[in-house]
Amino acid sequence: TQLLEQSPQFLSIQEGENLTVYCNSSSVFSSLQWYRQEPGEGPVLLVTVVTGGEVKKLKRLTFQFGDARKDSSLHITAAQPGDTGLYLCAGAARASGTYKYIFGTGTRLKVLA
């Protein structure tokens, strides 16, 4: 069974601090996505990474895909209260013309003003 473990599960930090969220698996993924979900809403796609070692930046957010495409990290610089939410990674593994798509266990982030 493929699993995507995220750590930490919960994170409460002060505004202005930096943080890193990890997404780990023993399986290889063809692509990996990061989402942020706020209460009462569906997840919003932040980024998709497809190449091992790939680094993508989205303003204060930096995403990295592991060289072996089994893990990923999300780093937020100078966190703001607006960053509060549930962060989810999701990986796709392709084989025989189809794919398996699984979500990580989630990291709930709270940024205090």
Next chain:
Amino acid sequence: KAGVTQTPRYLIKTRGQQVTLSCSPISGHRSVSWYQQTPGQGLQFLFEYFSETQRNKGNFPGRFSGRQFSNSRSEMNVSTLELGDSALYLCASSWGDPTYEQYFGPGTRLTVT
């Protein structure tokens, strides 16, 4: 461009009943995926439809079914509801491959009593 819409937003049903949820994708998107989100299991993939055909399926019992119409709108049906089916049901649409880019609706909160 209008986002993904889901109806109804909230639903209360009794054990043993059946329920149908509706999803209207973003205009032009041909793929619709359905997910179940619960506090215990997180976000799990149910199935994906593309051009009226089920293209992929997760590990859910046959009580969960879906269909897609020629205008890409999709419905999900759950028969013989169980208490454990209480969850947030999310649909997401994409132009082609949901593992690269997809947009979620706000979800339907189903409560089974």
